[in-house]
Amino acid sequence: MSAGENNGSADRIKAIKSTLRLVPDFPKPGIEARGFMFGPAIALAIGAKFVPLRKPKKLPGEVISEKYVLEYGTDCLEMHVGAVERGERALVVDDLVATGGTLCAAMNLLERAGAVVVECACVVEVPDLKGRERLRLHGTPLYVLIESQFEPTS
Template identity: 65%
Template structure:
């Protein structure tokens, strides 16, 4: 579900966010990673929840569990600290961008492998041709904006 579908179409705040999105050629392999960390901790703090980082291999200290997944440009893996979530704990997965749904799917699998219940997924940016929503195991997906100038992607 896109924010525009919730009656926010034409909202100048969303239009400003969409206009401010910078398209980086050759991303994600050449460029800044971990952009989701700009959003996740703030949202967790605002709703009184804990923040559980999911990272690429080798970025987290200590014992981790991992989940492999396919992306449009190859394969990757997400890692999470062992014991970061408890069985029956309710989880919201937040990411910066959704394209194929591979990363969100891996995050769902990691959480569910530990017995957590994934309630929904949310992303700041969604590519309008998202084909991967079927990978989300029926979890609701909320997207704030779609960038303009997608011909650059």
């Protein structure tokens, strides 16, 4: 990669970072499913299928679930039964990694269904909350676009 290409990449990341904003007390209360902005596009770009993992009662039909602990309480992810086949390779994509709870729950859910999670990708990482360390224990690589500092609300 030439120096010019490297500067172009740094400029793009700087531009993306400048458009992000902190939303106090998110995700409780507030909207969810922000990862859906990225997952389908990435799946399409790499020629993979998209498998939605959602909060309880958001998916129709039969589901399997995985409960997990977050920095603000507990939660649960659900996935359609039969969404993945034994041995299929999976990439977990989300918008944010903080404590790593959601990503670990997603990996556990996919692996219980027989998939092999090969890596995780997130737009933003909050390193202070040590999610990467939790994922390292799981043995799955994590790729992030931007690191952000944890700024507690008053």
